[in-house]
Amino acid sequence: MSRRFPPGAMSRRILERKIQDRYHAGHIGTHNALNLFDELIQVAGPSSVRAINCLLTVVGRDCPVLGVSLFNRVARAKVPPHNITYSILVDCCCRAGCLDLGHAAMGHVIKLGFTEAIVNFSHLLKAICAEKKTSYAMDIVLRIMPMFNCVPNIFSYSIVFKGLCNEKRSQEALELIQIMVEDGGCCRPDVVTYSTVIDGLLKEGEVDQAYNLFSEMLRQGVSPNVVTCSSIISGMCKAQSVDKAKEVLQQMFERGILPNITTYNSLIQGYYSLGRCKEVDQIFKEMTINGVQPDIITYNIQMDYLCKSGQCAEARKIFDSMISLGQNPTATTYSILLHGYAMEKSFHDMHCLIDLMVENGISPDHYVYNILISAYAKEEMVGEVMHIFTKMRQQGLNPDAVSYGTVIDLLSRIG
Template sequence: MPRVRLPSASSSTSSSTEASHRAANAALVAATERVSCGTFSPADAHHLFDQLLHQATPVSVRPLSGFLAALARARPSHACSDGPALAIDLFGRMSRGAGPRVLPPTQYTYTILMDCCRRVRRLDLTLATFGRLFRTGIGADVVTFSSVLRSLCDAKRTEEAMDVLLHRMPKLGCIPNAISYTILLKGFCDDRRSRHALEILRMMAKGDTCLPNVFTYTTVISGLFKEGEVAKACDLFHEMLQQGSPPVETYNTVIDALCKDRAMDKAELNEATRLLEEMTRQGVLPDVVAWNSFMTSLCKHGRIKEARAVFDSMVMMGQKPNSASYSIMLHGYAIEGCLDDMDDLFISIVRDGHKPTVIMYNSLMDGYCMAGKMEEALRVLDAMVLAGFKPDVVTYNTLISGYFKIGRIDDGLSLFKEMSLKGVEPTIVTHSVILHGLFQAGRTVAAKKKFIEMIDSKIPMNLVTYTTVLDGLCKNNCSDEAITLFKELCAMNMKFNTVTVTVMISALFKARRIEEAKDFFATLSTYQLVPCVVTCNVIITNLIKEGLLAEAEDVFTSMEKTGCAPNSRLLNKAVRLFLEKGEIVRAGYYLSKIDEKNFSLEASTVELLISLFSKGIYKKHINLLPEKYRFLLGASQR
């Protein structure tokens, strides 16, 4: 793009002065547009300033400030990778060598510069610029102070930000507004100190200077949800409701957070449902974001019928589903194996004139692959290609996993080789799928070779990949190798999750390293982890197998105290293990737990009970079982 040529300082007649002024403004406006388009480079900027600083007429502050503001907001581009840093550099150049050729910067210009300093995470420069502004005598308004507050909060110096807001601003005659408070509250919430943010909000509500607005409430509500303070977040939202109808964005925040919270129990589902109903009563039509959040959570927890009911309600209320809505439902049907429903929905998408996306096609293939129907999955692939879509990495991952699932390992590996030929770059997910498939097929040598190749190729690996390898080694009688790898990961300061921990506890028991397994379970808190029901299942069942019955019961008791509810699988397994050891009283206790939680006895549990009580030695113990199970004595005598 040609550069604008400005008149030089030597041509300073009255008419040329006006022309110079107009040309400078035009050059800055053109430069601002190029910054917005991502085509303005640092070289262009310095060339422009060479001309501006050598012209006769002072540069106007307004277009100059607009240009600097555009640089401050500019996203990294091929032409300029760091707009804020360039703006700081140009401002410094202007301050050093401009003299009378640039009009003095205004408060707005200084505020822009401070925002640039914040974006490049230079708190020291932000504060230095703020001090320089005050030395000019211009003073600062609430917008300028807001930039200081943001910089302090970004640097995790929220206590200093609070001091500025509560003390320094009023002392300098600048009254904080709702935006100032919201910046501070967001800082506390980002620091996981949402309770402190709530206290400040309460202080605002009690005062008469600056009342909290919808953004203030929404910020704190979101922070509370992120820290798991669900009850407090809901209480604050209801308090907000009493003061008027919140916008749809606030409802979305609350519904989305409720849907993502833990396992979305019945109470939370009811609360999310109630909020949707409340929205319609208030005349606020839920947007597609709220509906999609609701459906996503229901599908995630296997409640596909309820998700479909929500989908149908959305349509009945006049809200058109978007491509994400359809993708959520297709994925939900695929996960649950509801292939007929999945097909019907896809047909309706096409029938209603919607264009299927790659994500939708991938969901269809995933459903068929999980059901072991590879021919149908490949037909979907053909249809996708005919529709003009290229298979992406998710497509390949899905099909490779599908082949491995039905034991067609070589077909899966051939597809992996095809990826590179088609220009599709494998991700760590792809490599993890292959590792899992090889281990699952018992091709341990090939899996270990693949893992070493990944290390040698310096492929970045995540915890999922390492856990896949650890699990594969354990399940293929290579527990010692798994333990060695785990120790290497510990030396790398790898952060583990409960899945990895569960795999390792199982490996230690398998390797007969009982004390190490127990010690590892006891030190979970050092990894900031809370045992889940699967972890407890592994430790309890292995302790029973080892005859450490009292220790197993201690773990079960602590499990219930920490709110980790035992599932049917754990209770049935415990009953069978205790029965096999002749521990009828202990088995009876876990049977009563099954009864208490309205779980069903698994067929293998019933068979073992009947088998044991058909033996004379155990008949006298039948009265030790809960009364409802004593009929089994009669069944054993038939």
């Protein structure tokens, strides 16, 4: 016996399937979603909620306020929303900056008894932390969520950890990690948790605590990856704690994690900042042994150190060898060498380098020209400065505040 559908049910199901298929294929834009929503809502039934969720997601992604408005039309159409629908609603409220509406929607979710409410809490947590109200977010995770039998997951905790670190409250984040470890529950700190707090501690200058937390992570059996280790090494090098960064590198080798060029660049930068060139040479040897090739950032770091050390000739050799190896210099590369030439008052080399930039398809910007202007201004060469102003305008660049500031300072010095 063939199955009979009520009048219009077949066409509605065809429309629902069409919407879902196009959504999953990524073929629905906001304007199209609004038209499809208008068409579906007139015939919508309980089975329409999945297709409606697809349309709400598309509209809410581009215009969260409009997403909230569409949800109200769904409620009036008496289509029973489920947890995903409310998750979209809470997300739209939060992204539209309407936290009060987000809380109200969240309260409705709880009253309906959705056990998956944790997804909706996460949207609220992100919005609350974005407003620098992480203490309230912590209260939600540690008190309010358990009150409604909603056990926080690691994603909820991660939002709070990020919020605390962004507010420079890494000590509290460190304490919260200890609470999670001592609790021994199913939600334990993972590699993202540890990495977030380590990064926060490093930014606050707490290098020893960051290194101790890294060691604790390893003792807890949480395995870092190359991205985690590189991030930690970078932070330690910026804090001029290169020896501890090298210890992390050793830990990587012991655990079979091969460093990449990002890892090595951080170490090279760190050693150069301390003037420890012999260690840099050793790093380059390790790179060769491990088959890691220098990239443009590596060359820029080398050139920057050499130029600041008064060794522009050596920097130029690296620049030329880089090109011969197929590495295309960036605007940053040219600017580094220009700064070096400016320090040495090598004006001819500066102009030749700018000509080379243009030949290689890189148009000089304000930053590049300001290097020239500053160099000439230091030598009180007013005519050359004004010539650069003219050249900038010919190329469609109006001198900026830095350019004019340099000239005003020059004119005040020469009377």
